[in-house]
Amino acid sequence: MSRIPEAFKNGTAFIGFLTAGDPTVEKTVEYILAMEEAGCDLIEIGIPFSDPMAEGVVIQDANVRALKHNTTTDDVFEIVKKVRQKTDIPLVFLTYINPVFFYGYEEFFKKCNEYGIDGIISPDLPFEEKDEISDIALKNDVDVISLIAPTSKQRIQKIARDATGFIYVVSSLGVTGMRSEIKTDLNAIISDIRDVCDLPVAVGFGINTPKQANEISKIADGVIVGSAIVKIIEEHGEDATDALKEYVSQMKNACAE
Amino acid sequence: MTNGRYGEYGGQYISETLMNELIYLEEQFNYYMNDPEFLDELNTLLKEYAGRPSLLYYAKRMTQDLGGAKIYLKREDLNHTGAHKINNVLGQVLLAKKMGKTRVIAETGAGQHGVATATAAALLDMECEVFMGEVDTQRQALNVYRMELLGAKVHSVKSGTKTLKDAVNDSFRDWIANVGTTNYVIGSTMGPHPFPQIVRDFQAVISAEAREQILEKEGKLPTAVIACVGGGSNAMGAFYNFIDDEEVQLIGCEAGGKGVDTPYNAAALTNGKIGIFHGMKSIFNQGDYGQIAPVYSISAGLDYPGVGPEHAYLRDCGRAQYVPINDEEAVEAFEYLSRMEGIIPAIESSHAVAHAMKIAPGMDEDDIIIVCLSGRGDKDVKSIADYRGVDLNE
Numbered sequence: 001m002s003r004i005p006e007a008f009k010n011g012t013a014f015i016g017f018l019t020a021g022d023p024t025v026e027k028t029v030e031y032i033l034a035m036e037e038a039g040c041d042l043i044e045i046g047i048p049f050s051d052p053m054a055e056g057v058v059i060q061d062a063n064v065r066a067l068k069h070n071t072t073t074d075d076v077f078e079i080v081k082k083v084r085q086k087t088d089i090p091l092v093f094l095t096y097i098n099p100v101f102f103y104g105y106e107e108f109f110k111k112c113n114e115y116g117i118d119g120i121i122s123p124d125l126p127f128e129e130k131d132e133i134s135d136i137a138l139k140n141d142v143d144v145i146s147l148i149a150p151t152s153k154q155r156i157q158k159i160a161r162d163a164t165g166f167i168y169v170v171s172s173l174g175v176t177g178m179r180s181e182i183k184t185d186l187n188a189i190i191s192d193i194r195d196v197c198d199l200p201v202a203v204g205f206g207i208n209t210p211k212q213a214n215e216i217s218k219i220a221d222g223v224i225v226g227s228a229i230v231k232i233i234e235e236h237g238e239d240a241t242d243a244l245k246e247y248v249s250q251m252k253n254a255c256a257e
Numbered sequence: 258m259t260n261g262r263y264g265e266y267g268g269q270y271i272s273e274t275l276m277n278e279l280i281y282l283e284e285q286f287n288y289y290m291n292d293p294e295f296l297d298e299l300n301t302l303l304k305e306y307a308g309r310p311s312l313l314y315y316a317k318r319m320t321q322d323l324g325g326a327k328i329y330l331k332r333e334d335l336n337h338t339g340a341h342k343i344n345n346v347l348g349q350v351l352l353a354k355k356m357g358k359t360r361v362i363a364e365t366g367a368g369q370h371g372v373a374t375a376t377a378a379a380l381l382d383m384e385c386e387v388f389m390g391e392v393d394t395q396r397q398a399l400n401v402y403r404m405e406l407l408g409a410k411v412h413s414v415k416s417g418t419k420t421l422k423d424a425v426n427d428s429f430r431d432w433i434a435n436v437g438t439t440n441y442v443i444g445s446t447m448g449p450h451p452f453p454q455i456v457r458d459f460q461a462v463i464s465a466e467a468r469e470q471i472l473e474k475e476g477k478l479p480t481a482v483i484a485c486v487g488g489g490s491n492a493m494g495a496f497y498n499f500i501d502d503e504e505v506q507l508i509g510c511e512a513g514g515k516g517v518d519t520p521y522n523a524a525a526l527t528n529g530k531i532g533i534f535h536g537m538k539s540i541f542n543q544g545d546y547g548q549i550a551p552v553y554s555i556s557a558g559l560d561y562p563g564v565g566p567e568h569a570y571l572r573d574c575g576r577a578q579y580v581p582i583n584d585e586e587a588v589e590a591f592e593y594l595s596r597m598e599g600i601i602p603a604i605e606s607s608h609a610v611a612h613a614m615k616i617a618p619g620m621d622e623d624d625i626i627i628v629c630l631s632g633r634g635d636k637d638v639k640s641i642a643d644y645r646g647v648d649l650n651e
Contacts, residue, residue: 049548050417050548050549051417051422051423051426051534051535051549053272053426053429053430053535054272054430054433056430057416060416064417067548072545072546073546073547074546097270097533098532098533098534098541098543098547098549099546099547099548100547101531101532101533101547102530102532102543102546102547103546103547123272124270124271124272124533124536125270126269126270126271126272126273126276127273127276128260128268128269128276129268129269129270147272147273148273149272149273149274149276150274151273151274151275151276151277151278151436151437152273152276152277153277154277155273155276155277159273170273170274173274173433173434173435173436173437174274174430174433174434175430175433175434
């Protein structure tokens with residue numbers, strides 16, 4: 001059974017992202033546990049990729065750091081294994097599809113199930129191509145998380161009807177990264193989703209301040225933060241635990257009840 | 258099955274943010290390709306501005322010297338801006354204009370596609386920004402300045418391997434942020450559907466002309482058509498109208514770099530594996546765990562770790578064959594054609610010339626080879642001098 005529903009039972013979920021292997025495999029395990037302790041309700045683990053096309057500079061650089069010391073898909077599974085020895089927090093992979101394809105869909109999702117991964121988000125697998133993995137993922141109790149963008153318009157309900165786990169609403173045009181302002185009419189998108197689907201809706205891309213988290217938490221079930229967390233890891237390297245905890249707890253507190 | 262498949266290859270593996278835009282692009286492309294007014298406007302530009310039809314030139318000295326098949330050169334190097342790239346770009350920029358876009362972006366490797374896009378953007382009064390790997394901006398500094406002269410803004414891409422694939426990444430990143438105002442004028446038969454089809458259809462003019470020209474000159478079809486393959490646009494253009502002529506061999510020449518048994522090559526169809534990248538399922542050079550591999554070629558235009566999906570399909574079904582040509586062979590062909598015919602070919606096209614030099618002597622005198630001379634080599638003179646250890650400043 002997917003643990004994802006648990007993430008949304010404690011007020012607005014705070015969802016944190018980090019790149020596996022940045023700065024090291026060991027530190028990723030430690031940082032995931034620290035983020036959980038500070039209030040994260042769900043954690044997205046990024047599988048590093050040579051060409052992360054949907055990422056801004058901050059997460060691109062994290063991918064470069066992780067790949068510099070050859071963090072592999074198997075290393076990422078080891079991270080999950082170690083984390084799972086200590087916690088039941090819902091975990092999802094954020095991964096471009098090629099590393100999964102290369103690993104072999106059967107093998108990859110079997111391991112997800114075995115090691116305790118609850119979902120997968122793939123930024124280059126839109127609705128039209130999700131049959132690549134949907135049956136195999138379902139068979140292994142891994143939710144395929146659907147993304148909905150500001151440009152999705154008439155596609156919103158088609159995507160939402162077929163979604164599993166939660167729905168990831170992309171707040172803004174462009175790649176990942178911290179933004180000072182989010183201009184998209186998120187209310188309209190979320191209301192379109194809610195018309196056809198009962199799954200929790202989380203919003204990501206650009207969110208980095210408690211004020212933004214608070215505003216988003218009034219309309220969504222979850223707030224997703226990636227670049228701001230990765231930036232802390234970039235700045236503090238192997239000593240990021242305290243700074244991460246402080247940031248996560250501040251953000252979780254800012255999320256409305 | 259989803260859109261835009263060539264066998265198992267192709268598809269639309271791209272951000273949700275771009276999906277509606279791709280659907281709209283496909284709709285508009287299909288509409289305008291059936292609109293006589295659009296086609297008339299495009300054909301006028303190709304004729305009056307780009308200089309089409311390009312010549313099909315009988316390379317008599319080369320033929321006599323090699324002593325075998327008759328060699329014809331399809332002279333895409335004589336097009337305005339000096340390469341086949343303008344065929345596609347005039348089509349795509351005109352389409353963007355019709356779609357109400359105000360801005361176009363493009364990736365470029367050698368700089369030919371960037372120059373062509375900047376040219377068409379100047380002509381059709383569109384804003385233009387070009388993404389080029391930092392390494393390529395150094396290899397092809399003159400082309401950077403050409404683009405700037407044409408009014409384009411050139412971004413030097415510093416991520417990843419700082420070459421063509423990274424320029425493609427940054428082009429997609431820009432497009433995701435500026436979808437609505439901007440069309441991505443992709444330079445090769447690659448990317449998510451409908452791009453491989455759009456680029457092929459705009460480049461198919463090469464084989465449409467060549468087929469007619471060879472029938473007129475020789476009264477028969479060629480034995481073989483040879484073209485270089487990076488992403489594969491000039492090759493798709495050169496092959497397309499011959500695909501149904503099963504007796505015509507179609508041969509693509511990949512960048513063998515320093516050798517396909519070394520890590521320094523860009524021969525995807527020789528060394529690559531099936532994967533999903535840059536919006537398409539195709540064949541890519543990749544390392545363990547599906548990380549896209551750094552590739553190498555003396556030719557910036559072929560320095561790409563994959564190939565368009567239709568080429569992967571043509572290989573699998575046996576309709577086309579693909580061979581690697583290494584740097585040394587390409588440079589020798591570059592020098593050979595310069596001396597023999599007074600034509601300095603692009604180092605990319607030199608890969609195709611090199612293969613013709615290999616196979617022509619073993620063929621009969623009534624065999625015919627058409628080599629797609631995809632571009633001219635002025636841009637490569639410095640890097641060939643460097644390769645030969647000639648110091649131009651002495």
